[in-house]
Amino acid sequence: MTLDCNRTIVDVFNEACAEFPDSPAFTCLGHTLYYRDIERLSAQFAAFLQHESGLQPGDRIAIQLPNVLQYPVAVFGALRAGMIVVNTNPLYTASELKHQLTDSGAKALVVLANVAAQAAEVIDETPVEKVIVSEIADLHPPLKGTLMNLAVKYLKKMVPPFSFKHSLAFKQTLKVDGGRLTPHVATPDDVAVLQYTGGTTGVAKGAMLTHRNLVANMLQVNLHMRDSFRKNQDLFVAPLPLYHIYAYTIHCMCAFSLGNENLLIPNPRDIPGFVKALKGVPFTCFVGLNTLFNALCRNEDFKNLDFSHMRLSSSGGMALTQAAAKRWEEVTGTPVCEGYGLTETSPVVCINPRSGIRLGTVGLPVPETEVKTVDDDGADLPLGEAGELCVRGPQVMKGYWHREDATAEILSPDGWLKTGDIAVIDAEGYVKIVDRKKDMINVSGFKVFPNEVEDALTAHPDLVEAAVVGVEDEESGELVKAFVVSTNPALTEKEVREFARQSLTAYKVPSSVEFRDELPKTNVGKVLRRKLKE
Template sequence: MNLSSKLHETAQALPEKLAYYFMGKETSYGELDAAITKFASGLEQLGIKKGDHIALLLGNSPYFVISLYGAIRMGATVIPVNPIYSPDEIGYILNNGDVKAVVSLDLLLPIAEKSHHQLPKIEHFIICDSNQPEAAGINKQELTIYPKMRAFTDVVAAGRLDYIGPELQEEETAVILYTSGTTGKPKGAMLTHKNLYSNAIDIGTYLNMDENDRMITVLPMFHVFCLTVCLNAPLMAGATMLIIPRFSPKDVFDMAREQGATIFAGVPTMYNFLYQYESGNPEDFKTIRVCASGGASMPVALLLNFEKKFNVRVSEGYGLSEASPVTCFNPLDRERKPGSIGLSIVNVENKVVDELGEEVQPGQVGELIVRGPNVMKGYYKMPEETDATIRDGWLYTGDLARMDDEGYFYIVDRKKDMVIVGGYNVYPREVEEVLYDHPEIIEAAVVGIPDPDFGEAVVAYAVSKNPELTERELLAYCDERLAKYKVPSRIEFLEELPKNTTGKILRRALRSQVIEAAKQ
C-alpha cells in the first residue's frame, strides 16, 4: 500500500465524502481521485516517466494536492520547493535535484522564464492560475511563447480517467525534501513510499484520526510537518482538510468556528500569534479535540497560557525531514507533560546516546537517535553525508535530548546551537524559557557568539509588549533565575524576530547579525 493507492481505495469506498474545503468550495474524494488520475495520465503524455523528478513551487491549494498525488501515482519523484525562495535558491534545488518538470503558480512565471534559459534539464513548466490580482499583469498568452510551458488545466484535461499507473515498490523514492541547510547547501532527504505511508498511518493512528475529523491545513504544504500531519494523514484516514492559503489568526479562528474543525496543528510561533490575537476566544476552538505543536520547541509558559485561554490541551511532538517526519508525540490517552515531546509513536524507536553511540541513563543529556520504517533511505547524491547520519540503521538527529523514567523525551537543544561558556554547556532553550516566563515578553531567542575570555558568550533577543521594559530590568530578572554563566551578556529588543516560512525563529540570522555588528 502507498499514499496514492490508499487514497484511491478511499475514493472507491466513499466517493461523496468531503476530501477538502478550499476558498468556499467543497471537493469530494471521488472528484479529487479523478483529478489525480487525469493529472498522472497528462504527465505521462508529456513524456514524464517513472523515476523522473518533478518540482512543486506551490503554496497551499488543491494544485499542490493534485500534483503531489498525481506525480506519485505515475511513479515520479516529487520535490516540494518553498515558492518564496530566491531564484538562486530555487535554481540550486532544481539543478541538484535533476528536475525534469516544474509545477508552478503563474506568479512565479518570471522565475520560470529565467529558469527556461538557465536550467536546460527542465523539459516542462506546468503553470497554475492563481486567480490573484498580483497575476493580472501576466499575459497568459506567454505560455505559448515558450514550448516548455503549458497550463495545469490543459495537462489535466488531456489525461484519461481509465489511466492505470505503474506498480510502485515501497523502497522507491516518492519525495525528496531539501533541508533548510543549517550548514552549507541544502541536502535532499530521499523519502520512500514506505516512509511516507507508514508515518502518515502511524501518526493518524496515534491521534485517533478518522473520517469524522476536519483538519485545519494552514502550515505550508511544502514543509514536511504539514505534508504528513495535515495532508497525508487526514487523506489516509478519510478525513477532511480545511485548507487555508496562508496563516493569519483571523482566518484560523474563522475556519475553526465556521467549519467545525477538530484538529489544529501549528508551530509555536503560530500559537503565539493566536494567543496574542485580541479577538480570539474559546468559542472559536470549541470543536477542536487535538492541538498539535511541532517544528520547534514550544515555550512552556506559552503552552500553559494558550491552554488556559482557549480551554484546549496542546500536545507537542517531534520530527525531522529525514524521518518523514514524526518520531515522538505526547499521548492523548494519558498524562501530557509540558515541555516534553512525548513518547515514541507506534512502530518508531527513539533513544538518547553518548558520543560513542551508547544509550545513556534516564535524565542524562545526549543525542537523540531514531529507528523505524519512517527513516529516509539517504541524502540525494550525498553518500558520505548519508553514512554520517544513518549508522547501523539509526538516524542521528543532531538534537540533544534526555528521557525521563517514564519514557518521555525532552529536547534540550540543537547540538550545533549549544553555547559553551568557560567550559560550561548553556542550552539556549533553557534561557529562552526564563525569558518567556516574563509577563511582558512575547518572543525570545538566544544565540552564542565568540568571546575572547570565555570562548563563547550568551546573547538574547526579545520582543516586548512593554516599550518601557529595559535591558537592565530583564537581565536582573534572568540573574535571579539562572546560574551566572547562563545569564545573557546582553539583551537586544527587536520589533520582530526573523523567521522562516514555517514560523521557526532563525537563530542563524541573529547570530550572523550580532557577529557582523561586533566587527564594525
C-alpha cells in the same frame, strides 16, 4: 502490533477514495473538493504526465505551490503516474530554486503564477523541460475562479510579470481524459518524495523518502493518536505548508487516510485573513507551531472564535515554549500535544499522547520506533543523561539523494540515524529535546542550551518571543545574548535580565538583550538563530 508497511501511498490513496467518495477532503478559499473530486482530478493530471508530458516513471517533478487545492491534486497525480515528487518552497529565491531543480534533476515544475518570476529567471539553467503554471483559484467553479484569479493579478497586483519559453496552464493538463491513466505499480521501497533539508546550515540535501517510509509514519501516527484522530469525523486546520514534510504527513497522509477534511490556509502570515477563514467553521484539530500559536493568541478576533468542537492541538517544527502552550490552552481550552521529528524520519519520531501530555517534553516514541542517546564518541548513555538523540524505525529515510558521504555521516549501517539534537530520555520513555547540538553555547566550560533560556524569558508577561545565541568573549569563550520581541515599549534590558535571574543560574543569564520588532524566521516559522548570530 506490527505495522503493515507493505503498501504504497497510491494504495492508501485508492483505499481512502473508495471508502469516502462523498466526504469533503480539502477546502480552500471557500471551495471544497470531495474525495471523488481529488480522485478524478489527480487521474486527469496523472494521465497528462503519462501521455503528454514526455516524463517517465521515476522522473522528478518539482511542485512549487502553497496550501491551495491544486497541491494535493498535483502530488497525488504525480505519484499515481509513477513520478518522484520534489516538494519545493514557493518562498525560495531564484538561486535556491535553481539549486533544488538542478540537484534533483527535476524534468518538470508545477509553479504558482504568483512566484513564477523567480523560476523564470533560472529555468533555462536547470534540467526542467516542462513548466506548468497554476493560478490561485484554478480549481474553483469557473466564474468564481476566473474573477478571483483576475482580482489577484490586476487588483491586488500579486503576480509579478514572468515569461517562459515553453509553459502550459495547469487547467490545460486537466483536460486529458483520466480514463487514459495506466496505474503505475510502484514498490514500497521506491522513492516517493525528495524532501530537501539542511538549507539553513549549508547546501540543501534531498532526503529520499520511500513509499514505505511515509506509509509507515502515517500508520505510526494514526496508531499513536488513536484516542485523538477519529475516522471520517474530524476537520483539520492546515496552516503549515504542505510542502513541509510535517504538514504533508499529517494532512495528505494521516487525515486523508481516515476520510477527514483539511481546511487549507494559503497564507497563515495574514492573521486577519486566517481568522476570517476559521469563522463559523467547526474545526476539531489544529496543527501549528510556537510562533503561530503566539501570533493567533494576540489577535482579539481569534479569541472570540467558537472553539467548542476543538479536540486536539498539535505542535511540531520547532520547540514549544511553556508560555505559548499555556496561553494557547487558556484561549482555546485545548492543550497542545507537542511532537518531534525530522525531515529524515518522514518526519514523526515522538508525540505527546493527548491523555498523557507532559509539557516540556516531545512525548513518547511512536510505535516501532527505537530511540537512544549517545555521547560524543557514539557510546550509548543511560536514561536521564543528555546526549545526541539517535532514532531507528521504518520511517527513517533511504538516504540523501546522490550524497553517499553525507548519508554515511548521519545513518549507520544498522539503521540508526543521528539527529544532531541533544536530548534526555526519562525512565518512562518521555523524550525532552534540550537543543540542537550545533546551537549549544559554551560559557567557561558550562553548557548552555538556548531552548532553556528562551523558555525562561518568554515566561515574562511582556515578552512574546525570544531567541538566544552565543557571542564570542575573550574571558569566557562565549556569552549568552538574547533577542526579544516585547509588547511593552517601556521594558528595559535590565528588567529582562533581572527576570531571567529568578529562574536561571548566573552563567545562563543573558549578558546582553537586544529588542527587535520581529525575529528572522524560515517560511515554516522557525526562528533563524544563525541569522541573528551573523
